[in-house]
Amino acid sequence: MMDKGLLVVISGPSGAGKGTVYQRVIERTGMKRSVSVTTRKPRPGEVEGINYFFRSEEEYQQMIAAGEFLETAEVYKNYYGTPKAPVYENLDKGNDVLFEVDVHGARSIKKQYPEAVTIFLMTPDFKTLEARLRGRGTESEDSLKTRLGAAKRELGKYEMFDYIVFNDTVDRAVDEVIDIIRAEKRRIKNNISVIKGLLSE
């Protein structure tokens, strides 16, 4: 008897360092990553089922209509989405699955799968967030303002998240995400099968 795996979501504003923390947590824990479906064309070297599931826009729209996504978003006229089926298969096998999505995606996942563990990754303050976005060297003043405004609105939705981790150093943030995952494995609700097994000894 085994309980289901955990679905863990790392979210937070653009510039908080979600991608780096996500990669490191995957490397250290061996958690499964979810493979997204996209309508954009494969780039050289990208492999179907590894990098993405590549679908036509028509196929994608059919998947939306059939309710096959945990979350879906349009970015520069291409669609990106997380298909439910492979995620649920992994969870049923007892595998933990890690996501890195924006706050919009996190809300969508939590709505469809309320057992999801949602972590808001944030810089220690907004000044640091601004500095990091500036450091990219790719943001205009206008886009910077837009991003900072969005970040504040996103943090304002803190109540939809279970945890907040401050990314002051990547190592510490990764440690804290892993602490959270380990603790969640110990939650009573994630051990009901084991407990019932012991009680029926």
Added chain:
Amino acid sequence: MMDKGLLVVISGPSGAGKGTVYQRVIERTGMKRSVSVTTRKPRPGEVEGINYFFRSEEEYQQMIAAGEFLETAEVYKNYYGTPKAPVYENLDKGNDVLFEVDVHGARSIKKQYPEAVTIFLMTPDFKTLEARLRGRGTESEDSLKTRLGAAKRELGKYEMFDYIVFNDTVDRAVDEVIDIIRAEKRRIKNNISVIKGLLSE
């Protein structure tokens, strides 16, 4: 601005190793321990306010009547109880407080302080629990049966706990308790002041 400290309770059946895990977690984290009130006479070397608060039975009964305890129990005609005031003072200062109590005490604490984080410490199975109780060499066959029956009833109340930790090796159990404490520090509800501070920047 700072959020309150955590009240963390390690509970579980007799023989699961609560005392050892509690001591090690205190040593590694520097968490505050709560000092109990008791009606038993001080033993040589015991210091008022360090080992216990020593009170007469009359004083103790007055404290019960005034609702001054988080939990109280009678053991061999002496009373032992946890006074609320020093615990709440520590929590308000942002200090985390760790308890080691039986399941009865854990329920009482959770009832009076629902924010308490309750951890059920259990052996990997009941056979191991039996072996550990036998290993003490102090239990008669009758008392052994009584304790095992009690342990099963206690695990049956798993729904009142937040977490379960299996004490297969002490080091691992201590690590897992510390994972839980660290993760709880990152819960949104324990960071509301910090988040509101950021939002008002």
